[in-house]
Amino acid sequence: MRKTGNNPGKVKPDKVNNVDRMYDKLFKIIDDRREELAELTAELIRFPTINPPGDAYRPCAEYLGNRLAKRGFGVEYIRAEGTPGDTDRYPRINVVARFDGRVAGPTVHFNSHIDVVEAGEGWSVDPFAGTIRDGRVYGRGACDMKGGLAASIIAAEAFMDANPDFPGAIEISGTVDEESGGFGGVAYLAGKGYFSRPRVDHVIIPEPLNKDRICLGHRGVWWAEIETKGEIAHGSMPFLGDCAVRHMGAVLEAFERELFPALDRKTTRMPVVPEGARRSTMNINSIHGGQTDDFRPGLPSPNVPDSCRLTIDRRFLLEENIVDVKGEVTSILDRLKSERKKFDYEIRDIMEVQPLMTERDAPVASAIARGIREIFDKEPEYVISPGTYDQKHVARIGHLYDCIAYGPGILDLAHRPDEWVGIDDMVQSAKVMAIGLDILLRGQFSG
Ligand SMILES: [Zn+2]
Numbered sequence: 001m002r003k004t005g006n007n008p009g010k011v012k013p014d015k016v017n018n019v020d021r022m023y024d025k026l027f028k029i030i031d032d033r034r035e036e037l038a039e040l041t042a043e044l045i046r047f048p049t050i051n052p053p054g055d056a057y058r059p060c061a062e063y064l065g066n067r068l069a070k071r072g073f074g075v076e077y078i079r080a081e082g083t084p085g086d087t088d089r090y091p092r093i094n095v096v097a098r099f100d101g102r103v104a105g106p107t108v109h110f111n112s113h114i115d116v117v118e119a120g121e122g123w124s125v126d127p128f129a130g131t132i133r134d135g136r137v138y139g140r141g142a143c144d145m146k147g148g149l150a151a152s153i154i155a156a157e158a159f160m161d162a163n164p165d166f167p168g169a170i171e172i173s174g175t176v177d178e179e180s181g182g183f184g185g186v187a188y189l190a191g192k193g194y195f196s197r198p199r200v201d202h203v204i205i206p207e208p209l210n211k212d213r214i215c216l217g218h219r220g221v222w223w224a225e226i227e228t229k230g231e232i233a234h235g236s237m238p239f240l241g242d243c244a245v246r247h248m249g250a251v252l253e254a255f256e257r258e259l260f261p262a263l264d265r266k267t268t269r270m271p272v273v274p275e276g277a278r279r280s281t282m283n284i285n286s287i288h289g290g291q292t293d294d295f296r297p298g299l300p301s302p303n304v305p306d307s308c309r310l311t312i313d314r315r316f317l318l319e320e321n322i323v324d325v326k327g328e329v330t331s332i333l334d335r336l337k338s339e340r341k342k343f344d345y346e347i348r349d350i351m352e353v354q355p356l357m358t359e360r361d362a363p364v365a366s367a368i369a370r371g372i373r374e375i376f377d378k379e380p381e382y383v384i385s386p387g388t389y390d391q392k393h394v395a396r397i398g399h400l401y402d403c404i405a406y407g408p409g410i411l412d413l414a415h416r417p418d419e420w421v422g423i424d425d426m427v428q429s430a431k432v433m434a435i436g437l438d439i440l441l442r443g444q445f446s447g
Helices: 018-032 034-045 057-070 142-162 186-191 244-265 322-339 363-376 391-396 423-442
Strands: 074-079 093-100 103-113 131-133 136-138 167-175 202-205 213-218 220-229 281-289 307-316 345-353 381-385 403-405 420-422
Touching: 018 034, 018 142, 018 423, 034 057, 034 131, 034 136, 034 142, 034 423, 057 074, 057 093, 057 142, 057 167, 093 186, 103 142, 103 423, 136 142, 142 167, 142 420, 142 423, 167 186, 167 423, 186 391, 202 363, 202 391, 202 423, 213 363, 213 391, 220 244, 220 322, 244 281, 244 307, 244 322, 307 322, 322 345, 363 403, 363 423, 391 403, 420 423
Parallel strands: 103 167, 103 202, 202 403, 213 381
Antiparallel strands: 074 093, 093 167, 131 136, 136 420, 213 403, 220 307, 220 345, 281 307
16 A cells, blocks of 8 residues: 555555555655645745735735646636725735636635734744745744645646546635635635635635644634623712623623533534534633723723623534524623613624534545545544634535635644644645545545
8 A cells, every 4th residue: 555654564455456556656746746845835935925914915826826827727816805904005816726627527626825924923933934944844824824725736736747637627726814804815706606616516725734634614603792881970989870890790700600601511513623622612802991991101081981892702513503602692691681780781793603514424525534544544533623714705605515624734833933834744735635636526436
């Protein structure tokens, strides 16, 4: 059995002739392009596509487009005009490249975001130099997710070289703004039909979920702002007014006593990683009460606050529905309203995302699983991301559910100083992706 890792002597007799010979050529092409794969990753890192504000999107998109055009891809640049942050100084430029095979068939789309978060402090290398050292490529975005993007390009090109007559089509996109919600990227393109049938059938997002794991989706999100109301008065006579911050204190106390323990008790069949996120969670993102918070170097407001605002970030499970999720919060608020003198509140939705989980036997998940078995000689680990990513737009706007995240980066390194991606990991995951393409487009065998 063709293997890159351990157990060189272990052979699965049923596969030794057909499968191995078929993939020998493909694997050799990818192995021969190891340097090119590392250099492509480094080149992509050298575009400082920091979001916000959305720097260097155009040159990065054009670099990708030029490279893929040279390989015969048809290339489109799509500016997401009017989306958050889109200006002439910071245009939201996406690139979509498509290569149609000689005969009709399904389309596999690799989608990567080209934006990165700011570098922050604590780096021992220049975060935008694209340093290649000791088998790793370092830089902001190395793991999240320019390494995954580079691996998908090498995988697609190797597959095309090994199978010049392949049926169907391959698409590769570099999209923007994933780190800020994806509105100028995948959401915009999905709204224009780029992530729907019949154009596309299968989507792989090479986010850094580790090379032997398949990410099937994510938990749901509800962000909301709760405001408690009060009545302004002189701070020396608080009894003449009504303190909105004390009302919010009662809200927080009720959350501590009832809501947080209830959320902790909820379990799920979703294999969320890390383990701590395998339940419902809620973060209190911020709290603002009273008049301005920015009183220094003067004195704080002398008033009884008439408003206190709290934002919550509630992550929920496939087993929950958003009406109940909201109801858990509003029932506490309504009860306080009946129990507590003068208590009044408003609640505003900020964002809602439904939880998503592609089934393990979906075509794209089983094709990549077959690749993982082939390359690593083990069963893939199936995971669910604690936070969302662009898959939400593919599902909600594109109505395309055959979508997973699979990529070489190590999840824990994302957004950290000295972020890196391993070159061996990229080579191996490029092979997994190429096998995935083979199964999805050529349908050589079922896994
Ligand atoms: Zn990412």
